[in-house]
Amino acid sequence: MNQTWLKKIRVVVALVFLALTTLLFVDFERLGESYAPAVLYLQFVPSLLNFTQTLALAATGFIVVLVVTLLFGRVYCSTVCPLGTLQDVVIRLADKIRKPRKVKFKPQKPYSWLRYGVLALTVGLFLSGSVLALSLLDPFSNFGRIAGDLLRPLFVAAHNGYGQLLESFGIYGPFPLHWKAPPLATLIFPALFLLGLIGLSAFKGRMFCNTLCPVGALLGLISRFAIFKIQVPKDACTLCAQCSIHCKAGCIRLKTQEVDFSRCVACFNCINVCEAHGIGYARSRSVKSRPLSPPPLLQREPGVSRRAVLHAGATALVGWASLPGSNPLAAEPGRIAPLKTGPVAPPGAGDIARFNALCTACHLCVSACPQDVLQPALLEYGLSGLLQPHLDFATRYCSYECHRCGQICPTGALQPLDLAAKQIVQLGVARFIRERCIVHTDHTACGACDEYCPTKAVHMVPYRDGLTLPEVRQGLCVGCGACEYACPVRPDRAIVVEGLTVHRQARRPVAKPLERETLDAFPF
Amino acid sequence: MQRRTLLKALGAGLALGGPAGRLAVGETAVLPDLVAVRNGEPDALFDRGIEALGGIGRFVKKGQTVVVKPNIGWNVPPERAANTNPHLVRRIIEHCLQAGAREVSVFDHTADAWRSCYRTSGIEQAVRDAGGRMAPGNRESYFQTVAIPAGRRLREAKEHELVLQSDVLINVPVLKSHGGTRLTIAMKNLMGVVWDRGYWHLNDLHQCIADFATYRQPDLTVVDAYNVMLRHGPRGVSAADLVNMRAQLLAVDQVTADAAAARLFGLEDPTEVGYIRIAHEMGVGRMDLENLRIQRIAL
Ligand code: SF4
Ligand code: SF4
Numbered sequence: 001m002n003q004t005w006l007k008k009i010r011v012v013v014a015l016v017f018l019a020l021t022t023l024l025f026v027d028f029e030r031l032g033e034s035y036a037p038a039v040l041y042l043q044f045v046p047s048l049l050n051f052t053q054t055l056a057l058a059a060t061g062f063i064v065v066l067v068v069t070l071l072f073g074r075v076y077c078s079t080v081c082p083l084g085t086l087q088d089v090v091i092r093l094a095d096k097i098r099k100p101r102k103v104k105f106k107p108q109k110p111y112s113w114l115r116y117g118v119l120a121l122t123v124g125l126f127l128s129g130s131v132l133a134l135s136l137l138d139p140f141s142n143f144g145r146i147a148g149d150l151l152r153p154l155f156v157a158a159h160n161g162y163g164q165l166l167e168s169f170g171i172y173g174p175f176p177l178h179w180k181a182p183p184l185a186t187l188i189f190p191a192l193f194l195l196g197l198i199g200l201s202a203f204k205g206r207m208f209c210n211t212l213c214p215v216g217a218l219l220g221l222i223s224r225f226a227i228f229k230i231q232v233p234k235d236a237c238t239l240c241a242q243c244s245i246h247c248k249a250g251c252i253r254l255k256t257q258e259v260d261f262s263r264c265v266a267c268f269n270c271i272n273v274c275e276a277h278g279i280g281y282a283r284s285r286s287v288k289s290r291p292l293s294p295p296p297l298l299q300r301e302p303g304v305s306r307r308a309v310l311h312a313g314a315t316a317l318v319g320w321a322s323l324p325g326s327n328p329l330a331a332e333p334g335r336i337a338p339l340k341t342g343p344v345a346p347p348g349a350g351d352i353a354r355f356n357a358l359c360t361a362c363h364l365c366v367s368a369c370p371q372d373v374l375q376p377a378l379l380e381y382g383l384s385g386l387l388q389p390h391l392d393f394a395t396r397y398c399s400y401e402c403h404r405c406g407q408i409c410p411t412g413a414l415q416p417l418d419l420a421a422k423q424i425v426q427l428g429v430a431r432f433i434r435e436r437c438i439v440h441t442d443h444t445a446c447g448a449c450d451e452y453c454p455t456k457a458v459h460m461v462p463y464r465d466g467l468t469l470p471e472v473r474q475g476l477c478v479g480c481g482a483c484e485y486a487c488p489v490r491p492d493r494a495i496v497v498e499g500l501t502v503h504r505q506a507r508r509p510v511a512k513p514l515e516r517e518t519l520d521a522f523p524f
Numbered sequence: 525m526q527r528r529t530l531l532k533a534l535g536a537g538l539a540l541g542g543p544a545g546r547l548a549v550g551e552t553a554v555l556p557d558l559v560a561v562r563n564g565e566p567d568a569l570f571d572r573g574i575e576a577l578g579g580i581g582r583f584v585k586k587g588q589t590v591v592v593k594p595n596i597g598w599n600v601p602p603e604r605a606a607n608t609n610p611h612l613v614r615r616i617i618e619h620c621l622q623a624g625a626r627e628v629s630v631f632d633h634t635a636d637a638w639r640s641c642y643r644t645s646g647i648e649q650a651v652r653d654a655g656g657r658m659a660p661g662n663r664e665s666y667f668q669t670v671a672i673p674a675g676r677r678l679r680e681a682k683e684h685e686l687v688l689q690s691d692v693l694i695n696v697p698v699l700k701s702h703g704g705t706r707l708t709i710a711m712k713n714l715m716g717v718v719w720d721r722g723y724w725h726l727n728d729l730h731q732c733i734a735d736f737a738t739y740r741q742p743d744l745t746v747v748d749a750y751n752v753m754l755r756h757g758p759r760g761v762s763a764a765d766l767v768n769m770r771a772q773l774l775a776v777d778q779v780t781a782d783a784a785a786a787r788l789f790g791l792e793d794p795t796e797v798g799y800i801r802i803a804h805e806m807g808v809g810r811m812d813l814e815n816l817r818i819q820r821i822a823l
Contacts, residue, residue, distance in 0.1 A: 029639070164665075172629075172657060172658075172659045172660065175639065175642075175660050176660055176662065176663060178637070178639070178662075370637050370639065370640055371637050372637075399599055399636060399637065399640065400599075401599050401600065401640070401644065402599075402640070438725075438726060442726075442728075444727075444728045444729065444730075445704055445705060445728075445729050445730060445798065446704055446725050446726075446729060447702070447703040447704025447705070448704060448725050450703030450704060451635070451702070451703055451704055451758050451759065452635065452759065453759070454759060454761070455761060456756050456761050459703065459756075460703045460704070468703070468704075486635075488722050488725040488726045489726075509761045509762065511761065511762050511764030511765065512764075513764065514754055514755070514764070514765070514766075514767055516754070516767050516790070517767060517768070518767070518768060518769070518770075519562055519749075519767070519769040519770065519771055519788070522560050522562065522771075522787075522788065522820050523787045523788060523790075524560070524784055524787045524788075524813045524818065
């Protein structure tokens with residue numbers, strides 16, 4: 001049966017996902033926001049993590065992926081996964097540059113110890129509370145960092161350059177997009193990762209997907225049991241080897257005329273090049289042959305690994321279930337726990353420990369934050385929280401009218417809060433250091449902090465000679481950092497926000513009615 | 525490039541006129557120094573007020589470029605009155621275009637993130653509806669250094685190119701309380717055409733505001749006192765901070781506008797606001813309302 005149409009559809013779907021996911025990261029404000037949930041729904045790791053937090057219908061995308069994998073193998077890897085398609089693009093470009101080769105890809109060793117080892121390590125570390133391995137290997141998060149951290153500045157520069165060109169003709173064209181440079185060191189990882197990925201895919205096809213990618217390994221385990229698999233028709237096969245030399249995963253062995261379906265990324269290249277039009281999907285039961293060179297680990301491991309995965313989900317669920325008691329968002333308003341200076345986690349993080357254990361640092365919130373206050377952390381949260389977002393008040397602050405990061409966080413590390421709820425989440429508490437304040441030191445009016453404070457947690461109280469001095473009412477403070485941002489004193493500011501390890505609730509400002517209501521006559 | 529050269533030429537021509545040129549217009553003699561209008565919607569107040577002040581044609585001539593500078597500093601909706609009322613902005617632009625203005629631009633160097641401010645304030649939409657041009661004010665490259673020879677503390681500032689190039693500047697502040705300077709009205713609103721205002725906060729804010737007022741007196745000042753934030757300014761916490769005064773003040777002299785607005789706000793003496801007193805002393809304008817011609821209108 002001719003299945004060559006499969007690849008056409010696959011390519012279209014993959015490019016659509018790649019384009020939409022890329023735009024999500026480079027231009028969230030204008031383009032991405034509208035369709036974000038649709039594109040994020042099927043991303044495996046975010047969806048799985050989110051499900052463990054919310055059990056929500058909107059987080060069931062990973063189940064869809066699992067079902068599809070059980071039916072047709074790793075279709076995910078060549079359609080939904082933006083990092084997979086990115087590698088395909090690299091392969092294409094590399095082919096354009098280098099001189100044509102007859103043998104595009106060579107069969108690869110299964111490296112099963114590596115891929116399942118990585119999977120076990122990732123899951124093991126995750127269960128023991130460190131998301132670092134998952135964060136550094138998860139394909140979606142890596143793609144997010146490539147698109148958001150590396151591509152976005154280029155996109156913004158090109159866009160704004162075009163805008164400036166128009167301006168030189170007297171047209172104020174599209175409004176400039178905003179971008180704030182993150183600490184340079186946080187770019188090292190995505191940059192190295194991208195370089196490695198380019199090298200690997202240009203020469204070895206989808207090798208990343210079959211060695212380091214934990215999602216690839218997991219879906220590979222499942223696709224061993226797929227109901228439909230790509231198979232070589234032993235009777236029709238002419239041993240032309242076209243399929244094998246076009247296989248990006250290097251998983252077709254002609255000697256045995258077998259496809260290692262656990263490594264097949266369902267790119268369908270083989271189907272299109274088969275001279276006999278024979279290779280393609282067939283019911284897997286029709287194959288009687290023994291599994292292809294079974295890796296030693298696998299013969300014993302699959303059960304264990306599957307159990308481990310289930311365990312992962314279960315433990316995470318239990319972890320969440322036990323949260324409400326300690327859920328900071330539900331904490332008593334106004335209760336004062338001891339202050340701790342530390343990083344300020346985004347609204348919706350709740351307990352920073354919980355947040356640190358879940359965030360895979362995809363940086364979607366960083367791209368989406370209209371204030372650019374969210375920045376990747378270096379070691380602010382410790383090693384395990386590498387690259388996770390924190391609020392950097394030196395140059396920005398969190399907008400009182402915004403609750404976007406929680407709304408779009410695909411992993412549930414940031415819980416969605418409606419605006420009213422977000423407006424009383426206390427991320428930290430402002431501390432005023434009078435000895436540094438210029439009203440005190442220079443004897444001049446300022447009040448920049450009070451100007452910016454959305455709740456009037458900072459307000460001005462009478463000082464000397466008609467001057468007013470800031471004062472902080474901690475219960476009203478939401479820790480947005482506006483005051484710290486606005487304070488003009490350098491190098492150390494006179495008002496700083498100290499992050500809370502567990503977010504609390506601030507008092508909602510209550511308004512006393514004013515004495516006057518209308519104007520009946522001019523007072524002059 | 526072309527635009528800039530042309531505008532500079534125009535600007536230079538106009539600069540020769542200056543404030544003195546305006547005073548030379550014969551009819552100014554009978555026109556009020558201050559028009560105070562109340563009991564109406566922002567657009568109706570402006571219609572009546574500008575008529576009393578001699579009509580928009582007194583300020584905007586055919587083919588001129590105009591900058592309307594509202595307060596768009598905060599990412600809050602119109603009903604919170606932390607920004608200038610969008611209906612008023614819209615009406616002013618319509619008047620300018622009717623008077624034959626070639627282009628009417630609106631911008632602010634906002635305090636909150638500028639995209640959010642433009643949108644949430646309703647002003648971006650209002651400008652578009654009126655046929656004006658919403659311009660960005662968030663990048664240093666739009667600003668050029670200018671000298672402020674009469675300044676005491678502020679000797680130079682980086683000013684938005686649109687203000688430098690435009691023939692007419694209409695300042696449209698909203699009257700609000702202000703934690704740092706007591707009130708923010710007209711002179712303080714011009715901090716939004718400047719890039720490097722951190723310096724102001726560090727170097728005697730009141731003096732700097734007055735210093736900058738010596739640099740360029742706007743051609744017209746319209747104070748939005750429709751909803752007036754009596755406390756918690758300049759951002760406000762909720763609509764409970766507002767009094768629905770339904771008023772508007774129009775003046776050529778922004779010190780006069782500020783002084784009158786301060787009285788409207790409830791201050792007994794405008795000198796309670798440092799920059800008003802200093803600006804008056806420095807001769808930027810006049811705050812002695814008792815000696816000025818005031819036309820009071822109730823709709
Ligand atoms: S809620 Fe604050 S941190 Fe989150 S996206 Fe909005 S401004 Fe940024
Ligand atoms: S005191 Fe500072 S951190 Fe607290 S709410 Fe006000 S501006 Fe935000």
